[in-house]
Amino acid sequence: MTAITRNQAAAIASGTLPVEDPGGETWMMTYLDMMTLLLVMTMAMLALAGKSHELARHSAKLTVAPVFSAKSLTSIDPPGALLRVHQAPAPVVEAEPAPVVAVEPEPVTVVEPEPPKPTTQDLLNELPLDKLGNDIEVVTNDSSVSFRISSEILFPSGQSDLSLGGLAVLRKLIPVLDSVPHKIIVAGHTDPQDIRNSRFPSNWELSGARAGSVVRYLQSNGIQPNRLAAIGYADTRPLADNALAEGRARNRRVELILER
Structure with missing residues (x-):
């Protein structure tokens, strides 16, 4: 049975008589139809491929920069860089505000003025001088009060042992010296005549x-020894003229100096 071509089918459908293909070229039409279909499919695929390429480019802009670059691939790390452990930066800790501490004001130190130093007259007013008698001379100056006693009363001539009269005079001084805490300097004085004995x-x-x-x-009668001092001046501090006997007698003396 002979196959009916598309042209023959079309002619039959349109009511016309089919024309015979004398050269047998009916296959050309099928080939052209297939080529047209392939062309259309190719164009569609190219269109879809172009859209996919644009979408990929747009997505690449939104992604993170590539891990590797030409600079990183060609750079040379220093020795030991591969062994170095990269530490993450320490978190920044905000310092808490320092607490407000109330500082109490320092107490004001009030320096009281030192009491005035007693005068010589103040010292005299403290001393019971009414019972000293005439054998003790009271001498005052700016810094001390002295009790002057003649050596003729206290000692025998050329001796240093106290006489009975001298002990009686000194006994009157004990309550006076014991009434105040001041230092007592006992000074011995002579005239210039040479003594020269053994x-x-x-x-x-x-x-x-x-x-x-x-x-x-004085110490044996209760005066504290840390208040006492003994000094010998010989004839270096005369009170009167040593050319006269009366002057030499005045220069031979013992003075008890009460320092205020």
């Missing part, structure tokens, strides 16, 4: 020994 080679030894005898007596 016990006292000079007036230095004599004046010092007489001052020491008075100090020992």
